[in-house]
Amino acid sequence: MNDRIIPWQPTVIAGPKQAMLVTPETAVMMIKKAKRPLMVVGPLAKRQPVLDHTLKIMERWDLPVVTTADTFRVFNERGVETEPYGIVEITNLLKDPEWRGVRGEGQHDLVIFIGCIYYIASQGLSTLKHFAPHIKTLTICKTFHSNADASFPNMDDEEWFRYLEKMHED
């Protein structure tokens, strides 16, 4: 099997269903197609250059952003507005079809994850996989997340940064 699409922590494998491997191009397509996408940014995205890529992606596609853990702080320091939630809190809201979303415009239909701790993200993605059929999940970390609907593969920093670059170039 292709090493790039075994879950980064291989035992995360949960059953026959596996995430679709996506390229940056496909990821962008998913964002374009979505009506109410949301980006969820975790503490591993606080460091550079991931933070800048994240900011640019957010801006490029006008994505509302939820920051998990204490990630809010670095965005706030840059004057960028995000909604702080615990990763389990935002996941809990996302699984409720009645929730109106962070902009109050209705539940999101696509959630893009970046920078959350692998295993807790994996658990959150499992929640959404099982209990939020109304949402597609996409992870753009450098690790393959089999519980997502779509995920970047496992790769090294260099390749990842190229992937992220492509997510916000015109």
Next chain:
Amino acid sequence: MNDRIIPWQPTVIAGPKQAMLVTPETAVMMIKKAKRPLMVVGPLAKRQPVLDHTLKIMERWDLPVVTTADTFRVFNERGVETEPYGIVEITNLLKDPEWRGVRGEGQHDLVIFIGCIYYIASQGLSTLKHFAPHIKTLTICKTFHSNADASFPNMDDEEWFRYLEKMHED
């Protein structure tokens, strides 16, 4: 994911390790390379044309054969000598590195399965996967067995018979 290499009963998936998908050519190579191969034939191989293919493969490669369940009978009726064992009995013997094999020449190093009930075979393959590192397992049923080391893919009868054909042609 490729439908041909999801375990036939998809929930047989047991973890990150999956069988290698093999063609008849590779399967033949494995037999050629083996020092003391063994063929294990289950009751689903009693019907035709599987039985004839099995007989031919057995003959072509001079394989000692263990028959499971009551499969012994059809071979016996054709005057072909096989060793009858329960599938769990033969598996139990195979996992013992000290066992001398059906020919008394030493433990086998390759076991080729055909015609055993999918789920019990799957369990037996799991036993060997975990506890018989000294043995390679190969399944030549028409169903993908992820617990084997190497397996034919899921396919229909027609394709399968072609695969089997290739296993005994010169």
Next chain:
Amino acid sequence: MAPESKKAKDLKGDFWDAKNIQISIGKVITEEEPPEEVRGPKPMPHVTDLRSWDMKLLERYEPFYAPFCDMCCLCTYGKCELLGKKGACGIDAATQQARTVLLACLIGTAAHAGHARHLLEHLIEKLGEDHEIDLGMNVDIEAPITRTVMGKRPRTLGDLREVMDYVEEQMSHLLSACHTGQEGDSKDFESKAFHAGLMDDLAREAADLAQIVALDLPKGDEDAPLIELGFGTIDTEKPVVLCIGHNVLPGADIVDYLDEKGLEEDVEVCGICCAAIDITRYNDAAKVVGPLSKQLRFIRSGVADVVVVDEQCVRTDVLEEALKNRSAVIATTDKMCLGLPDMTDEDPDRIVRDLIEGNIKGALILDPEKVGEVAVKTAIKLAPERKPLKKLPDVEEIIELASECTDCGWCQRACPNSLPVMDAVKKAAEGDLSQLEEMAVEELCYTCGRCEQECERGIPIVSMVTKAGERRVKDEKYKIRAGRGPAQDVEIRRVGAPIVLGDIPGVVAFVGCSNYPAGGKDVALMAKEFLERNYIVVTTGCGAMSIGEYRDEDGQTLYEKYGGEFDAKGLVNMGSCVSNAHISGAAIKIANIFAQKPLEGNFEEIADYILNRVGACGVAWGAYSQKAAAIATGVNRWGIPVVLGPHGSKYRRLFLGRADDEEKWKLNDLRTGEVIDGEPAPEHLLYAAENREEVTVMIAKLCIRPTDTPKGRQMKLSNYIDLHRKYFGTIPDDIDKFIRTEKDIPIVYKKDVMKILEEKNWKPRKVPKEPSLMEMEKG
């Protein structure tokens, strides 16, 4: 530090010692009754007390593991992959399998223990703790398991509480060992699983004893009545109450309520699974729909106006399924509350109204008497308006539905038995319902519903199977003998010698669930095979029902053809799951009555006796549950081998012997004190077979015991050879292993067997007088 039960160390206040003692002022007077029990070495054994026996078994029958998953997911260090690796806690794959097996056995034991405790306390509340345990004239040893394990005879319902206290305490210690970072050795886990199985045995005995004496169920009655069995026996014109599960109490109160109100003729009461068995032991007017495999099919049929569920083996989506047909659901125990409002303290008529008007989705009623009233009243009121619901989609609709099929084939891949579901559906789309019908009538499909869940078009395959089978529902009329309870002492006296000496070739017990690889008929065919060959055939639970669902060439069910006595050619339905205790019980009684072995506190000697001398074999062909795992493991510890169907491989662990290793079969002849060569008898302790043919031959082989007389051995080998010839075409190649001297060779096969013996360079060997595994030095 074995956990020390208070009871063994400190007997003050416990019934064991206190029973025969009256405390008077300043003086102790013993009752006149003589102290009947000789106390053996290990009354109320703790977790480690029987470990040395277990290790003897495990050395001969080594655990064989087939992991169902490569990972462990029990703690938050994990998941850990254990394929050739240890987990974060240090555990390896074999140990993890054993741990999982222990866990499964404990869940099974808890199911019986919870059931037993519940029954017991309820019955004590009604009848008092002094209610006597009296099984009548013919059963003196009323509780062989309790006597052996607890070291004392229980005389009243109250005494059974001590049994349950002990069982619960042991379970707590055993479950503890499953915690991360406790037991680290697979054989020690298996020893604990054996202990769990023994606790299961005790709990089942307590449960069945309590209900037999308190509800006056048949007390070992070989002429227990024949009961109606099958879909076709239910009069769908009447209001129908269906009971599903294992607890007799709500069902008993339903039939009592009907009796009290003179409504017996007006309402049909029927059951699925063991609740059916036990209700019909209580009242023979109730009917048995069938085994577990019928559950979804019957609910989908819409026939039941009220579905009363109690505990164990009930579909967890019963509420959702019943609501589709507007059947009213009543949950009746803490084990299965289904999220329903607790109406226990409400007025019955209000509950009936709420159920009928749909104000509630169903009711949780924890008082069985109230269940009786509410279930009957609801059924009577609901039946007229539910008439139109008592039918399935009609044939045209089925064809229509079938035409939705996209040929993806995943239904077949999801089917536990890989049935050709898609083929049947496609045929149906062409108007040919025969394959669907076959799935229903031949019980190939046990209605688990996985095909439907997998179908991308949501085709209701189980409903279609049900409908297709409907045409022949009227044929589904069978008979089953009501569960008779234990074997009588007098019967044991009669068969003890022939069994131990081998004249009766064996006792074969068909037990367990309906997770069959190819339908229930296999079980009936096996039963028939062994009945015809003079074996004693014992059965319980869903197995007993499957045997009843077959008619032989004369159009008779086996229950009509064979009597219910515990003797050669007897077909003995002992009762429900908990009645399985009487099977080990019969083996124990043989040791006691025939061989005069004292029972009390004497587990190891009794088990050693059974292993070496009592030619019994359990068959759980459709075992699916944790209870079945516990039962089999418990039975194994007594030295009785068990065979499972192929699905049994998913229990992850078997106990297989190695016939090729002579060292494993050495025996100590207690008569001579000599360690001698033995034979692989029984060859395996827990075995899984692929098909009926294989298992039939294996059963015959597993009835062989070292103590068979030459005559008995001849009989057993005749059966083994006959069956091997029938299904394999030859005399079995390992026949030499079972021939001690030429006298053992069956006359008819003498020539052929002699030839094999010569080829094998066979030599005669000693016949042990008192074969035993005890007191043997290792190696």
Next chain:
Amino acid sequence: MAPESKKAKDLKGDFWDAKNIQISIGKVITEEEPPEEVRGPKPMPHVTDLRSWDMKLLERYEPFYAPFCDMCCLCTYGKCELLGKKGACGIDAATQQARTVLLACLIGTAAHAGHARHLLEHLIEKLGEDHEIDLGMNVDIEAPITRTVMGKRPRTLGDLREVMDYVEEQMSHLLSACHTGQEGDSKDFESKAFHAGLMDDLAREAADLAQIVALDLPKGDEDAPLIELGFGTIDTEKPVVLCIGHNVLPGADIVDYLDEKGLEEDVEVCGICCAAIDITRYNDAAKVVGPLSKQLRFIRSGVADVVVVDEQCVRTDVLEEALKNRSAVIATTDKMCLGLPDMTDEDPDRIVRDLIEGNIKGALILDPEKVGEVAVKTAIKLAPERKPLKKLPDVEEIIELASECTDCGWCQRACPNSLPVMDAVKKAAEGDLSQLEEMAVEELCYTCGRCEQECERGIPIVSMVTKAGERRVKDEKYKIRAGRGPAQDVEIRRVGAPIVLGDIPGVVAFVGCSNYPAGGKDVALMAKEFLERNYIVVTTGCGAMSIGEYRDEDGQTLYEKYGGEFDAKGLVNMGSCVSNAHISGAAIKIANIFAQKPLEGNFEEIADYILNRVGACGVAWGAYSQKAAAIATGVNRWGIPVVLGPHGSKYRRLFLGRADDEEKWKLNDLRTGEVIDGEPAPEHLLYAAENREEVTVMIAKLCIRPTDTPKGRQMKLSNYIDLHRKYFGTIPDDIDKFIRTEKDIPIVYKKDVMKILEEKNWKPRKVPKEPSLMEMEKG
């Protein structure tokens, strides 16, 4: 039909009623002591008796499920995939998660219950069942949990048996519900998990009470001695006996044997995990190596001559690992026999000889006194010859080993915390051991060993980490205050009002295991943060050790800096895992002593009180085990919120509130009988956080309660805002939710907060006097 415990229905012979009654000839005389207890509505509640309370909690804090696997593998119908599908038994994914959670909680409860029963019976055997439960002058309410749940005060060790009987019976019913085909509703499974948690609470209380009174451990002593903690405190020149696990008995007998023989100075006795805590409560000369995370590292160091294991959280490969260094292993309980020969009945000197000569791989000795003698004698004999083994591969060898690395990177993928293991190894190959050292010293690595298992070259990474850390082992000398046991009644009287009114901003309890996402220091930093802010900081078990393993800027451990009183700025080490009972116990005592709520049989009122008024929060930052799951679930049922570290998400279930749904937070003001708007306080019941920064802020928030006085609320909000500003940079956006009237606004933040309130269109609302969830109509 709830299973009916004999005790509730039929009290004859039970200590509850019989205690004050003496039976004399023909006459009943009550003792002079007045019947102190007012019996509440639900003494000894059965599985379903507290279901209505559970449903109130579950409606507000809905279960949040994160499946760890898409499949169910518990029966042989399976495996079934549950991703949008039901299984063959009808179960769906949510219900299956809840079932798994119940199972985990039961395993945890059994670990404590097995431990408690074992201790209890052993201590009764030594001291008699009449041994009094007396915690001295300052603790009258010695068993708040038992009083509340059982409905009566236990006065002797013998009385605790009834507690255990009850716990074991309830566990059996609960485990039964996990059987295939029983409970079908996830909330009902959660209600059962709550019940399991409550049983766990009871078992822990019984265990700790028993050992406190029988072994004379500190009885709520705020000045319990400071104990030596850390690798560096062990004198490796002496023979070393290491105890691992949770059961004090073998360790206590080891130190007793040393005392008796006058060998205290000659042998080092040290412990890992809770055994360490409890041995040092018994004898302050023993030493604590550290939490669970040290286990493999310490074994690999070879320092221990004898490794004595008892139960719970011991590496299951301890035998294999210890044998590598020729340490002798003694297993001491039925929970962990490790396949070792049972030497309980052998002569101690023979066992010593067999151990030293390697005739046996290790010994199972089920008698703790014998363990004491054998362990000490073996250590003394073995130590001289093991001298050379007390060192690890030297640095050159490490570099050599490291150079085998193939850069595959799978070590990092296997590492639970994705530590840069490969990078550290590669650095080591270049001669730079600093990264390996950091993993050891900073405790980033908790020595689970998965990296080694994954390594294709078999590089012994944990040994290398251990070696690399060795250089600084001498620095690993810390202090921990010995576990003091419960809070005193007098302390509760002092802090009750300030806590309920909010003047003490909260009680924060750091408990549980060492499965930390980024080392144990996080726990110490959190403790420090809240100590400095005037909270009461309570701790137990591995958490208590992690707190001790940190020195502040003054070079002091927090135990040296802060006193052990249960008061603001107190750092209260209550003891081991089982001492967690005193945390719920303290909350219960507040309800009783401060608010005069009767305890007996009055669970719901007490829990309702705690939920709404006692600003306590549990933190299990490194929770890994089933015990931790049981503890958290038990604490939750009392109305106390718990936060977990990120690994806690693998428990599969949290209880999360929805601050955005005002309906969920309505309260009944019992004083006025009015249902009024409330606030999300506490907002969650069971929460998992990603990092320390997040959790610190969350803890402060979760201490808010509806009854805070304005002054108290100001204090709590000050802390919440301070911490939010510190870690998030802003005043929290949800501050408006917690301001009832302007009086609640902290003075220093007045302006900023007012601005937020204006933006949010905030309106003042009523402050409830007696907020409650009881007696509210739905909707």
